[in-house]
Amino acid sequence: MAARMLASAFVLEGKSVATFPMFGFERRGSPVVAFTRFDDKPIREKTQIYTPDCLIVIDPGLLTLPTLFTGLKPESVFILNSPKKLTEQPDENLKIGGVVNATRIAIEEVGRDVPNTCLLGAFAAATGWLELKSILSCLPDYLSGAILERNLKSVERGYREVEVIRW
Amino acid sequence: MAKAQKGQVRVITGNAAAAYGAMLCRPDVATSYPITPMSEVAEQLSAFRADGLVDTEMVEVEGENSAMNVVTAASMAGGRVFTATSSWGLVFMYDAVQQASGFRAPVVMAIANRETPGILAVSGGQQDIISMRDTGWIQIIVEDCQEILDSVIMAFRLAEDFDIQLPVMVNYDGFYLSYLATAVEIPEREDADQFLAPLKQQPERPRLVPGEPLSCGTHGIEIGFMELRYKHCAALERATAKLDEIDKEFGEIFGRSYGGQIEEYRTEDAEIVLVTSGSATGTARTVVDAKRAEGIKVGLVKLRLFRPFPRKRLAEALKGKKAIGVIDRSVGFGWNCGPMYMEIRALTPEIGIIPMLSYIDGLANLDITIPHIERVIDEVSAAAQGKPYQEVTWIPMEE
Numbered sequence: 001m002a003a004r005m006l007a008s009a010f011v012l013e014g015k016s017v018a019t020f021p022m023f024g025f026e027r028r029g030s031p032v033v034a035f036t037r038f039d040d041k042p043i044r045e046k047t048q049i050y051t052p053d054c055l056i057v058i059d060p061g062l063l064t065l066p067t068l069f070t071g072l073k074p075e076s077v078f079i080l081n082s083p084k085k086l087t088e089q090p091d092e093n094l095k096i097g098g099v100v101n102a103t104r105i106a107i108e109e110v111g112r113d114v115p116n117t118c119l120l121g122a123f124a125a126a127t128g129w130l131e132l133k134s135i136l137s138c139l140p141d142y143l144s145g146a147i148l149e150r151n152l153k154s155v156e157r158g159y160r161e162v163e164v165i166r167w
Numbered sequence: 168m169a170k171a172q173k174g175q176v177r178v179i180t181g182n183a184a185a186a187y188g189a190m191l192c193r194p195d196v197a198t199s200y201p202i203t204p205m206s207e208v209a210e211q212l213s214a215f216r217a218d219g220l221v222d223t224e225m226v227e228v229e230g231e232n233s234a235m236n237v238v239t240a241a242s243m244a245g246g247r248v249f250t251a252t253s254s255w256g257l258v259f260m261y262d263a264v265q266q267a268s269g270f271r272a273p274v275v276m277a278i279a280n281r282e283t284p285g286i287l288a289v290s291g292g293q294q295d296i297i298s299m300r301d302t303g304w305i306q307i308i309v310e311d312c313q314e315i316l317d318s319v320i321m322a323f324r325l326a327e328d329f330d331i332q333l334p335v336m337v338n339y340d341g342f343y344l345s346y347l348a349t350a351v352e353i354p355e356r357e358d359a360d361q362f363l364a365p366l367k368q369q370p371e372r373p374r375l376v377p378g379e380p381l382s383c384g385t386h387g388i389e390i391g392f393m394e395l396r397y398k399h400c401a402a403l404e405r406a407t408a409k410l411d412e413i414d415k416e417f418g419e420i421f422g423r424s425y426g427g428q429i430e431e432y433r434t435e436d437a438e439i440v441l442v443t444s445g446s447a448t449g450t451a452r453t454v455v456d457a458k459r460a461e462g463i464k465v466g467l468v469k470l471r472l473f474r475p476f477p478r479k480r481l482a483e484a485l486k487g488k489k490a491i492g493v494i495d496r497s498v499g500f501g502w503n504c505g506p507m508y509m510e511i512r513a514l515t516p517e518i519g520i521i522p523m524l525s526y527i528d529g530l531a532n533l534d535i536t537i538p539h540i541e542r543v544i545d546e547v548s549a550a551a552q553g554k555p556y557q558e559v560t561w562i563p564m565e566e
Contacts, residue, residue: 006349008178011350017178020347022532024289026203045453046311046343046446048534141178 001142002058002116003034006123008138010038013130018043038129042157052076054127058102060084069093076126079162081115097165100125100158109154110147114142117151121158130160171421177209179351181344184312185251185277185337188319191219191359192275197207198226198234200256204341205279208251219309223249223419230436231256235263235274242272242334243383245374250274250320253341254281254288258294259298259387261302267334269385270301273326273333273372277319279345280445280496282531290532291341293445293496296473297506305335306409306474307514310348310445315339316423317417320359323414331406333399338473339498341448342532347446354421410472411480428477430469431484433459438468439547440485442493442511444470447528447535451494453541465544465547472542476510489551490522492543496529504559520548528562540544 001165019036035049051071060082063069068092078094080086081102089097100122102115110117119141124132135155143151184242186208189197199209216225224241231252238248246554252260257278267274282288283295296306303551305325309318315337325402341347375381380510387393409444411427418424443451448469453468468484470477485491495505502509508525525541530534539562550556 004178004180007348011176011178016350018347018349020180020343020344042351044449045537046347046449047536050536119335122516 002120004038005117005121005142006134007035007038008141009120009124009130009134012134012137015039016041018046020047029165030119033056036131054123057081058119063090064143079119079123079126081119085163095167097127098122098162098167099165100162102154102158105142105157105161106154109157110150117142118154120160121155121160123158125159125162126164130145168369168416168420170419171361172182172355172359174352174354176350176352178196178348179312179353180207180346180348181280181312181315181339182207182314182346183211185279185319186215187353189249189251189275189277190215190352191356192247192249192320192363193360194223194249194275195220196224196226196238197249197465198228198237198239198407199251199310200228200231200234202231202253202527204281204291205251205253205256205277205462206347207345208277208279212249212359222251222291231260232263233275235260235267238274238276239263239267239270239272242267242274243375245372247327248272248273248274248277249319251279252362252427253345253359254283254295255286258283258298264299264304264334265302265383268399270383271332271402272334273323275319275322275326276336277315277334278336278338279341280338280351280465283343288531291343291345292532293338293340294498294564296336296338296469296496297499298504299336300474301386303333303403304474305331305333305410306338306472307335307410307474307540308338308471309344309425310446310448312344312347312351313423315344315352316351317423317425317538318420320362321355321413321417323363324366325406325410325490327372328409329372331402331409332372333402335407338445343446350392358420362417366388385475407472407475407477414458425471427468428472428480429484432469433466434466436464438464438531439544439551440466440468440488440491441540441547442470442485442507443543444466444473444507445496447494447496447540450535450537451540454537454544458544463548465543465548469555470507471474471529473507477519478514481511482514485511486532487512488518488521490524490547492524492526492547493516494528494535494543495527496538498527498530522556523558524550524556525559527559533563 075095102118282292493508
């Protein structure tokens with residue numbers, strides 16, 4: 001869902017987008033990976049992404065995956081949800097790191113461990129690829145009422161509280 | 168017809184695009200039993216009904232077999248009907264699917280393609296298209312989310328045409344398209360109404376309603392049955408040109424068209440041609456462009472209509488080429504090659520004897536990647552220059 005919100009935000013800025021998740025059975029809590037492309041030109045390829053410019057990790061437990069950083073482009077961006085700071089550069093291809101305790105912010109603002117929207121704010125701040133207001137403006141396409149208000153706060157806090165490191 | 172106004176652009180998935188397409192055609196009756204990866208079609212349609220966007224009668228069914236029987240019956244009573252399914256849902260309605268075409272019921276069904284060998288094969292693949300090859304339906308395969316929406320609208324025009332009166336499947340890759348979200352232009356309601364309006368000027372279809380006895384369906388024996396089959400096949404043949412006509416008209420009104428039965432991409436001066444269907448076509452376009460930049464004269468044919476098979480247009484597109492490569496996302500049991508490849512090989516008398524290479528890739532959510540397609544073009548190119556080649560390649564098995 002966060003990947004789709006991100007795509008919607010890029011559309012507001014006039015970009016072409018394509019985003020899709022990959023998983024097995026439809027159930028909450030199962031492993032899921034999502035791919036998002038944005039471009040000034042129409043996007044025709046329908047493949048998974050093997051050489052990303054940015055990697056967003058929602059579950060810090062995945063940091064132990066040996067292939068986590070495989071294929072990253074040089075000077076790429078890494079966004080991480082974690083209560084801990086990044087003490088060293090996790091991969092030599094990384095140029096920018098953005099760490100935020102999105103789980104804590106989500107529990108405080110949304111009331112549940114749904115860190116995704118907070119990480120979108122962190123993404124906007126760390127990459128500078130799109131405006132915070134584009135993310136905020138597209139959220140009403142997906143959420144409404146009190147849940148919308150709480151997630152808007154979560155996005156804003158992600159934007160403000162992300163710690164951006166440059167290597 | 169007047170040109171359509173610019174529709175609202177929304178970021179929606181392929182599944183939602185299918186539901187929007189159906190909603191814009193205002194079906195009288197719709198039903199769908201949810202299954203991964205198309206459940207969202209049923210959810211969206213129900214949401215449209217709840218929001219009052221359509222007054223479609225949504226029938227709750229206990230399985231896909233009932234779903235197909237419900238829409239077939241409603242269609243025979245004169246209604247416009249829609250359903251959607253995938254994989255095992257499709258297999259579970261196999262008898263009813265054949266009944267729908269035997270009754271010449273113009274049902275429109277969206278299918279998010281998925282593997283079929285066992286209920287745990289929850290992954291994309293086109294084997295379910297192949298399992299429906301001989302059911303007498305019209306089968307269209309599309310490439311992206313916008314094409315899903317537009318093709319569902321066109322499918323109603325085709326299915327309900329008085330000269331056709333056959334059910335139509337609109338196929339899109341499960342996962343790679345069903346969950347792909349892109350910006351999609353949603354036509355305005357009055358423009359969709361205008362596009363479908365010519366159906367109202369045609370003679371009315373025979374209707375099977377209580378109190379008005381009517382014999383219909385392929386139930387007779389001997390010559391009666393034979394005649395119905397003969398007419399069914401003749402109607403399928405008419406559907407080829409009709410699809411081209413409808414696609415052209417859609418393009419004139421909405422500014423988007425898809426080539427009808429097939430789409431040729433950079434084939435005119437091509438020496439070798441790649442044949443693909445579904446989402447892999449988009450990826451193949453980027454590789455064809457890159458190879459062209461390297462000086463390789465390669466073109467691409469997108470197979471959009473699988474049944475009836477676009478024999479004439481394919482032969483025209485492939486005639487005079489030096490070699491062709493066909494990528495299948497399914498297998499042809501008993502031939503050990505791709506099913507679409509197998510069918511294209513049957514066109515040898517029209518095309519001529521040239522190297523034809525079969526590639527099987529992308530089963531069970533495996534990705535048909537850019538390097539895979541580069542490899543195909545390189546091998547087909549070498550075969551065109553007279554080098555020895557392997558007829559059938561299971562790409563991921565040789566990596």
